[in-house]
Amino acid sequence: GENVEQHPSTLSVQEGDSAVIKCTYSDSASNYFPWYKQELGKRPQLIIDIRSNVGEKKDQRIAVTLNKTAKHFSLHITETQPEDSAVYFCAASWASGTYKYIFGTGTRLKVLA
Amino acid sequence: DGGITQSPKYLFRKEGQNVTLSCEQNLNHDAMYWYRQDPGQGLRLIYYSQIVNDFQKGDIAEGYSVSREKKESFPLTVTSAQKNPTAFYLCASSMLGQGKLFFGSGTQLSVL
Numbered sequence: 001g002e003n004v005e006q007h008p009s010t011l012s013v014q015e016g017d018s019a020v021i022k023c024t025y026s027d028s029a030s031n032y033f034p035w036y037k038q039e040l041g042k043r044p045q046l047i048i049d050i051r052s053n054v055g056e057k058k059d060q061r062i063a064v065t066l067n068k069t070a071k072h073f074s075l076h077i078t079e080t081q082p083e084d085s086a087v088y089f090c091a092a093s094w095a096s097g098t099y100k101y102i103f104g105t106g107t108r109l110k111v112l113a
Numbered sequence: 114d115g116g117i118t119q120s121p122k123y124l125f126r127k128e129g130q131n132v133t134l135s136c137e138q139n140l141n142h143d144a145m146y147w148y149r150q151d152p153g154q155g156l157r158l159i160y161y162s163q164i165v166n167d168f169q170k171g172d173i174a175e176g177y178s179v180s181r182e183k184k185e186s187f188p189l190t191v192t193s194a195q196k197n198p199t200a201f202y203l204c205a206s207s208m209l210g211q212g213k214l215f216f217g218s219g220t221q222l223s224v225l
Contacts, residue, residue: 004155006155009153032212034212034213034214036214042218043203043216043217043218043219044156044203044214044216045216046213046214049212049213089155089156093212099144099207099211099212099214100158100161100171101156101158101214103148103155103156103157104155105153105154105155106153106155
């Protein structure tokens with residue numbers, strides 16, 4: 001079946017450095033790729049998303065890139081801050097009314113002060 | 114994000130018992146979802162619903178049941194047939210045709 005592989009499972013960076021999380025999806029019909037951030041003890045929240053007709057999207061310190069040919073997409077966080085510490089989930093979906101996501105297994109990011 | 118409410122926060126199930134997790138939203142969203150979260154396994158879809166009185170199985174529906182009698186409510190029952198129910202359960206909702214999921218704060222279910 002469809003799946004999304006996410007790497008790395010844990011990532012530690014120094015404050016101010018960049019962090020990159022990568023995901024690979026299997027279903028070539030997927031056309032919507034969101035990223036969710038889950039802080040400890042809190043609910044996941046959407047931080048950025050990208051659709052298949054776009055190769056890159058940026059929102060302040062966060063950017064997502066998509067390579068449809070290779071079926072992978074990445075989250076880039078620049079100038080990391082302690083409040084970026086959380087678990088990040090990527091997901092892939094096809095847009096057809098109800099979005100039926102396949103989530104990656106998550107990356108625990110630790111930003112060291 | 115107070116628009117989607119899950120209860121209880123913690124729930125304990127005895128052997129052979131069915132338990133029901135509540136999910137209510139006041140966002141006027143058409144679609145609602147139930148996910149199971151296990152350590153190291155991400156979020157897996159249990160059931161989802163697009164409209165009242167209609168729902169579809171997700172990837173891990175066995176041992177679970179749902180109902181959608183009202184637009185605002187999508188309760189999940191964990192039946193005795195679910196042999197490994199210990200997990201964190203997340204409810205979510207979205208507008209049809211829009212990808213953004215709004216999550217509840219979750220219910221941690223444990224087995225006594």
